Amino acid sequence: MKPAKSSTTSWCAAAIVVVTMVSGGLVAAQSAPDGDNGRYSMTPIPDGVLRLDTRTGAVSTCTRNDAGWACYAVPDERSALDAEIGRLQAEVERLKGQFAAGPTVSGKIDEALPKSDPLKKPEPQAREPKVAEGERKLEIPLPSDQDLDRAMSFLEKAWRRLIDMANRVQKDVSGKI
Template sequence: MRPVTSSTTSWLALAAFAAAMAIGGDLEAAQSTPDSENGRYSMAPIPEGVLRLDTRTGTVSTCTKNGIGWACYAVPDERTALDAEIGRLQAEVERLKGQLAAGPTVSGKIDEALPKSDPLKKAEPKGAEGERKIEIPLPSDQDVDRVMSFLERAWRRLIDMANRVQKDVSGKI
C-alpha cells in the first residue's frame, strides 16, 4: 500500500468531480464543488453526494448538492463525545475529592461516647424492681354461674343428639 500523496488526492478530487458531473450536475454546480485546498481534503463518491475527509484534522463530512450549491455536514464523531464525557467525569471526581479533603460534613456526629443509660427512661425506685406483681382480676360468682349453666346446656344438647343418632341407626339396621 503506497502513501497518499497530493497527486493521488488530486486524482480522487477529479474522480469526485467527474462523478458529480455524471450524476447530473451542470457546469454551474461543477464550479461550486467543495474546494480541495491543495490536497487537504480527500473525497470519495457516495450515493448521496461526496464523502470528504480532512487530512489535517481527521474529520469526515458528507457533502450534498442542494438548490443553492454544495453543503458539507460533519459526520458525528463518537470519539469526541466520549472524550467530552470523560472530561466531565474527571472534573466531577476532582470536585468530590476536594469535598472529601475539606473535612466531614456529616451532621449530628459527635466525638464523645454515648451514655450507657437511657436518659429518657423513667427512673423507678430501687425497691419496686423486685416487687413487680401482675394482678389478674378473677371472675365474680355470677360470671362463674353463667359459664356453668352454659356448659350444662351444651352437654345436655350433646347427649340428646347422641341418643337421637343411636335411635336412628338402631331403627334402620
C-alpha cells in the first residue's frame, strides 16, 4: 500500500509542477511586451519598484505587502498644471465674453441725479455763492513755485543720502575683500 500512496503523491506533485509551468507560460504569453522593451519600464527604488507606462507616460510606485505587489499612481504635477491652465483659459474666455457684451454698469446714466444727497452733511453756506448748473467748473489747485522748490530740495537731499549710503557700502565691501 505504501508504494501506491507514494506514487500517487509523486504524480500529484508532478501534475502541480506541470500545471504551474503551463499556466506560467500562458501568463507570460498573455503579457508579452508590445515592443522591444515592453510597455512598462521598471526602475528599482528603496521601497520597491518605480513603474513607467511607456504608452501613457503614467508613473506608479509598486511595493510588496502581505497580500502581494500593489502599484499606486504617482501624483502627476503636469496633469494638475494642465487642469489649472484649462480652468484659467475658460475663465479668460468667460471674461472676454462679458467684456464683449458690454459693461454691466455704465459711467453715464440717463436719469437725472437727485438734487440733494440725504446722507451728505449740510455744507456751510458762507463759502461761495451758488453757480447755475451749466456754469459749474472743476478747479484743481496747482502747486506754487515755493511748493515745487520744497519738493525739489527734498528729492535732492534724499538722492545725496542714497549716493552716500551706496558709497559707504561699496567701501565696506571692498575693504573686506
